[in-house]
Amino acid sequence: MAYSLSLSLLYLGFLCGNGLVSARGSELFVPDPNRGPHFTGCRSREQETFRCWWSAGTFQNLTEPGALRVFYQTKNALSTSEWQECPDYTRTVENECYFNKTFTHIWISYCVHLRSVPQNITYDENCFTVENIVHPDPPIGLNWTLLNASRSGLHFDILVRWAPPPSADVQMGWMKLMYQVQYRVRNTSQWEMLDLVSGTEQSIYGLLSDKEYEVCVRCTMSAFKNFGEFSDSIIVHVAQIPSKESTFPMTLVLIFGVIGVMILLVLLIFSQQQSRLMVIFLPPIPAPKIKGIDPELLKNGKLDQLNSLLSSQDIFKPDFNHEDLWVEFIQLDIDDPAEKIDGSDTQHLLGLSRSGSSRVLNFKSDDDSGRASCYDPEIPDPEDMASLLPGHSGWGEQHPLVSRSSSSIPDLGVQQTSEVVETPVQTQPAVPSWVNMDFYAQVSDFTPAGGVVLSPGQLNGSPEKKKEEENEKKIQFQLLSDGAYTSENTARQLSADVPPSPGPEQGYQSFPSVAVEGNLWNGEYLVCASDSQTPYLLPEAPPVPILPPVSDYTVVQEVDAQHSFLLNPPSSQPTVCSHSPNKHLPAMPTMPMGYLTPDLLGNLTP
Amino acid sequence: MNRVKVLQVWLCFVSLWLSRVSHAAPLDCKDETGSLTHCTSISQEKLLDRVIQHAELIYRVSEESCTLFEEMFVPYPLYTLRNQGGNMCHSKPFPIPSSKSEIQQISDKWLLHSVLILVQSWMEPLSYLQTTLDRYDDAPDALLNKTKWVYEKLLSLEQGVVVLIRKMLDEGMLSSSSVIEHTLAPYDGQSPEVLESVLRDYNLLTCFKKDAHKMETFLKLLKCRQSSKLRCLSH
Numbered sequence: 001m002a003y004s005l006s007l008s009l010l011y012l013g014f015l016c017g018n019g020l021v022s023a024r025g026s027e028l029f030v031p032d033p034n035r036g037p038h039f040t041g042c043r044s045r046e047q048e049t050f051r052c053w054w055s056a057g058t059f060q061n062l063t064e065p066g067a068l069r070v071f072y073q074t075k076n077a078l079s080t081s082e083w084q085e086c087p088d089y090t091r092t093v094e095n096e097c098y099f100n101k102t103f104t105h106i107w108i109s110y111c112v113h114l115r116s117v118p119q120n121i122t123y124d125e126n127c128f129t130v131e132n133i134v135h136p137d138p139p140i141g142l143n144w145t146l147l148n149a150s151r152s153g154l155h156f157d158i159l160v161r162w163a164p165p166p167s168a169d170v171q172m173g174w175m176k177l178m179y180q181v182q183y184r185v186r187n188t189s190q191w192e193m194l195d196l197v198s199g200t201e202q203s204i205y206g207l208l209s210d211k212e213y214e215v216c217v218r219c220t221m222s223a224f225k226n227f228g229e230f231s232d233s234i235i236v237h238v239a240q241i242p243s244k245e246s247t248f249p250m251t252l253v254l255i256f257g258v259i260g261v262m263i264l265l266v267l268l269i270f271s272q273q274q275s276r277l278m279v280i281f282l283p284p285i286p287a288p289k290i291k292g293i294d295p296e297l298l299k300n301g302k303l304d305q306l307n308s309l310l311s312s313q314d315i316f317k318p319d320f321n322h323e324d325l326w327v328e329f330i331q332l333d334i335d336d337p338a339e340k341i342d343g344s345d346t347q348h349l350l351g352l353s354r355s356g357s358s359r360v361l362n363f364k365s366d367d368d369s370g371r372a373s374c375y376d377p378e379i380p381d382p383e384d385m386a387s388l389l390p391g392h393s394g395w396g397e398q399h400p401l402v403s404r405s406s407s408s409i410p411d412l413g414v415q416q417t418s419e420v421v422e423t424p425v426q427t428q429p430a431v432p433s434w435v436n437m438d439f440y441a442q443v444s445d446f447t448p449a450g451g452v453v454l455s456p457g458q459l460n461g462s463p464e465k466k467k468e469e470e471n472e473k474k475i476q477f478q479l480l481s482d483g484a485y486t487s488e489n490t491a492r493q494l495s496a497d498v499p500p501s502p503g504p505e506q507g508y509q510s511f512p513s514v515a516v517e518g519n520l521w522n523g524e525y526l527v528c529a530s531d532s533q534t535p536y537l538l539p540e541a542p543p544v545p546i547l548p549p550v551s552d553y554t555v556v557q558e559v560d561a562q563h564s565f566l567l568n569p570p571s572s573q574p575t576v577c578s579h580s581p582n583k584h585l586p587a588m589p590t591m592p593m594g595y596l597t598p599d600l601l602g603n604l605t606p
Numbered sequence: 607m608n609r610v611k612v613l614q615v616w617l618c619f620v621s622l623w624l625s626r627v628s629h630a631a632p633l634d635c636k637d638e639t640g641s642l643t644h645c646t647s648i649s650q651e652k653l654l655d656r657v658i659q660h661a662e663l664i665y666r667v668s669e670e671s672c673t674l675f676e677e678m679f680v681p682y683p684l685y686t687l688r689n690q691g692g693n694m695c696h697s698k699p700f701p702i703p704s705s706k707s708e709i710q711q712i713s714d715k716w717l718l719h720s721v722l723i724l725v726q727s728w729m730e731p732l733s734y735l736q737t738t739l740d741r742y743d744d745a746p747d748a749l750l751n752k753t754k755w756v757y758e759k760l761l762s763l764e765q766g767v768v769v770l771i772r773k774m775l776d777e778g779m780l781s782s783s784s785v786i787e788h789t790l791a792p793y794d795g796q797s798p799e800v801l802e803s804v805l806r807d808y809n810l811l812t813c814f815k816k817d818a819h820k821m822e823t824f825l826k827l828l829k830c831r832q833s834s835k836l837r838c839l840s841h
Contacts, residue, residue, distance in 0.1 A: 048706050076704075077697040105704035107816050131819065172838050173826025174706060176662070222662075223669040 031055030037068050037114055037123040044134045045228075046167040047175055047221075049104050051090070052097045054114050054124065062116060065089075068123070070097045072112045074105060083113070106130045136177060136219050137165035138231035139200070144215065146238065147203060154209055156238045161201045162217050162231065176222040186212040186235065198222070209240035446564045650773050654832065657766040658825045661721075664759050665818035667752050672811040674749045679742070679804045695813035696731070698723060702820065709827060710838070717824045718771050724817050725764045732757045735810055738803070756814075763821075 031040050036057045044050035052070060056062045070086040086097035097112075107129065114124040141163035149156040160181060168175045178196045183204060194202060207213055214233040220226055292312070445453030702720055703709045712720075736753050739745050771777065830838040 077695050078701075101705065101707055104706075106706075107702075107820055108704050129816070131816075169706075172830045173658075174823065176822075176826075223666045 031057060034058065037062055037116070039112065039114055039124045039126045042112065042126055042128060042133050044104070044130050045137055046165075046169065047106060047131060047134045048101050048169075050099050050130055050133060052086075052099075052112055052126070053093075054095050054097075056095075065094070067116060068095075069115050069117050070112055071115055072099075072110055075109045075111065076107075086112075104130055131221070132224070133226070134175075134221050134224065135226045136175065136221060136228040137167050138229045139164055139179060139217050139219055140166065140231065142215070142217055142231050142234050144234060144236050149209070149238065153240050156207055156209060157203060157205045158207060158236055158238075159201060159203050160215055160217070160234075163200060164219065165228070168219075177219045178222050179217055179219045180227070181215065181217045182230070183213050183215040183236075186214050196220075207236065207238070209238050212237045446560070446562075450562055450564050650770075651832070653766065653770060653773070654825070654829055657763065657770060658822070658829060660759055660763045660766065661818070661822040661825050664756055664763065665815070665822045667756050667759075668811070668815040668818045671749055671752045671756070672808075672815050674746060674752070675808060675811055678744070678746060678749070680808055681801075694809050695816065696727070698727065709824070714828060714831060715775055717828050718767060718775065721821050721824050722764065722767045722771065724821050725760055725767060728760060728814060728817060729757075729764075731810060732760065732814070735807065735814075738807055 032038065032055070034057075036059050038055060038057055040053045040055050042050060042052040054068060054070070056068065062068050070089075071083045072086065073083050074081045086099075087103045088098040088100065090096040090098050109127060109129050111125060111127040113122050115122050139162040142160065143162075144158045144160045147157040147159050162179070164170045164177055168177060170177060176198075178198055179200065179202070180194065180196050181202045181204070182191045182193045184191045194204070202217075204215070213236040215236055216230045216233040218227050218230045220228065443453060447453060700720075700723070702724075703712055709717075732753065736750070736757065739750055739753055827838065
């Protein structure tokens with residue numbers, strides 16, 4: 001209760017009273033002319049003594065010394081002292097009351113009164129504790145040193161040092177001081193204030209050369225806000241050092257730069273003009289190249305040139321063996337006189353074959369026989385081919401019977417011995433030997449030596465005499481058809497239905513095949529039926545003066561004792577095969593397409 | 607029967623004495639495993655420096671708390687109360703020197719004991735202050751945090767001073783903080799925004815600031831004496 005009462009009284013007193021003194025800087029020392037007698041301030045410099053000042057104010061009659069007196073009272077938690085008068089009125093200074101060390105107590109509340117004793121009026125009151133009114137003296141010994149200067153010489157940093165005020169007992173720890181530095185350009189109004197520091201030095205950065213700066217410092221007690229006065233200013237000035245060295249490297253750099261650029265330009269110009277240099281710096285990229293072939297020709301050359309060019313390349317040369325074989329055949333045929341004598345058509349054949357072979361050679365030199373499908377310009381004209389073959393018609397441009405290997409070409413050609421005949425049959429089971437031929441020629445005659453006479457579409461009656469001998473023989477043979485494959489049944493039907501005439505409209509003749517077991521080879525069976533037609537000419541058959549146009553295929557009629565084929569398109573087909581009704585054709589074993597092996601031949605021939 | 611009673615009473619006294627001892631016992635060091643080990647020793651100078659640092663920090667934070675409270679709750683005309691320095695602070699059991707000359711005259715023992723008593727006297731009021739400050743509606747967090755921090759630091763300061771006393775004065779401490787009587791009025795349920803409670807709390811803060819200053823000053827003087835007695839006394 002008493003506590004709260006005292007508090008409220010205190011509050012009221014402050015609200016109503018005139019003695020509201022706030023310790024704010026130098027305003028304390030300016031007396032208010034409109035007021036009556038009042039305290040202008042109380043201050044302590046070192047927390048050991050303090051002073052109070054007052055002013056008479058408007059009351060001019062109280063300006064005499066002694067008219068106004070100061071009384072003070074100390075209060076702490078325990079007790080309140082009596083009012084005592086100012087222990088020392090300073091003689092030298094007007095209206096000042098000085099409290100020395102004896103009378104100064106910290107952590108204790110003081111109240112001072114300004115009274116006029118005769119009237120017993122208290123004009124002003126001021127309560128405080130000493131540590132709250134401490135305003136330390138300014139620091140002393142302010143000086144500065146240059147820390148460093150920038151490269152350009154325009155800016156510099158300094159270190160400012162000072163000493164604490166001698167009145168403040170910092171060593172003992174009685175007072176702990178914090179310092180604040182401020183600076184400005186001389187003769188300007190704006191001060192730059194730096195932060196509080198606890199030490200006695202401070203760095204200032206970024207000052208401009210050729211300018212004068214004012215620097216000063218002040219201090220305060222730690223954790224208090226009562227600053228002392230600023231110290232005296234010091235002038236800081238750093239003259240700009242005209243560094244010639246800074247310009248020196250710049251000029252050098254410029255000179256070297258210009259020289260370098262010029263050298264580069266000269267090099268460029270020279271390199272443009274001299275290709276050697278260009279080659280050194282920029283070697284050309286090698287273009288793809290084939291040995292011996294000019295790439296320009298490939299772009300612009302004509303086809304035959306290209307052909308000759310390519311043909312000269314090793315990779316395109318065919319196997320020489322085949323060519324030699326072919327040449328051998330040709331040579332043999334040419335040299336053998338018997339054939340020349342006997343075969344009126346031999347020359348024809350040879351010439352034909354020669355021409356054909358030569359043509360073939362040409363073609364062979366280009367590529368293997370697969371070119372029939374690939375090299376269209378190189379394939380001999382179908383018309384040309386047709387001219388080679390007698391009565392050939394209806395050929396397609398590509399003959400599927402063209403074999404892949406050129407070695408089989410001579411097989412169909414001139415053959416001298418039966419062995420020769422056989423070998424092609426043996427060696428190429430998959431493909432009929434004479435299929436490799438690009439063209440076909442009708443075999444019109446057999447020479448005694450066993451050669452086959454090919455005629456360009458004409459038939460002689462000479463084979464007739466052969467047929468007499470082989471009336472009894474029935475042959476089964478197979479021919480590869482032209483792509484229109486039929487099964488054996490169909491072949492039978494066909495042969496039954498269609499008279500076995502070498503009709504030009506048919507590219508082949510088909511005969512019913514008998515006892516071809518299980519052979520689903522898609523080929524035409526040119527078979528001489530057992531009981532039915534035997535496709536051979538009867539000796540009494542009149543020679544056909546005008547042979548029908550040569551078909552695509554030539555039918556092998558018989559195989560004579562010499563194991564040579566008789567190829568003759570039988571004109572009177574229906575009767576042909578009726579001669580040997582009783583003869584039963586031996587069962588044809590499963591054969592590879594289109595070939596008769598010697599074993600089979602042995603079976604067939606009686 | 608009587609013997610048993612006497613024995614019991616004696617045992618009680620002994621246990622009380624022991625508990626008293628343990629109440630103000632210095633720190634026990636614990637290593638990582640948690641078992642009590644011998645504390646690593648620290649020199650007296652270093653310990654005194656650390657104690658002084660503690661006191662300085664406490665003083666600075668208390669001043670900041672006072673300013674915060676003043677800005678927030680105290681009406682402007684009453685700022686001068688600060689200059690008064692809280693003459694309503696609770697009293698101490700023995701007179702504390704108030705002037706420099708007086709302080710220079712007292713012994714080291716008195717200095718340390720004064721510091722200890724000061725520290726111990728503020729334990730309870732600070733905890734009370736924490737609770738009251740929490741009741742303010744818009745008390746800034748900084749103020750609350752500072753108060754808490756100060757309380758914790760005060761505890762460690764007490765422990766440091768106890769060790770110092772033991773080392774410098776070679777005597778053990780038996781006093782406890784319950785010796786000091788507090789004149790603080792208990793919380794009477796008033797709303798904290800009333801001027802009276804505001805002023806009361808403000809007074810508390812001011813008083814604490816003053817006492818913190820005292821602690822710092824005493825400890826610094828003690829340090830000065832440790833280094834050079836002549837210099838400190840001659841001023």
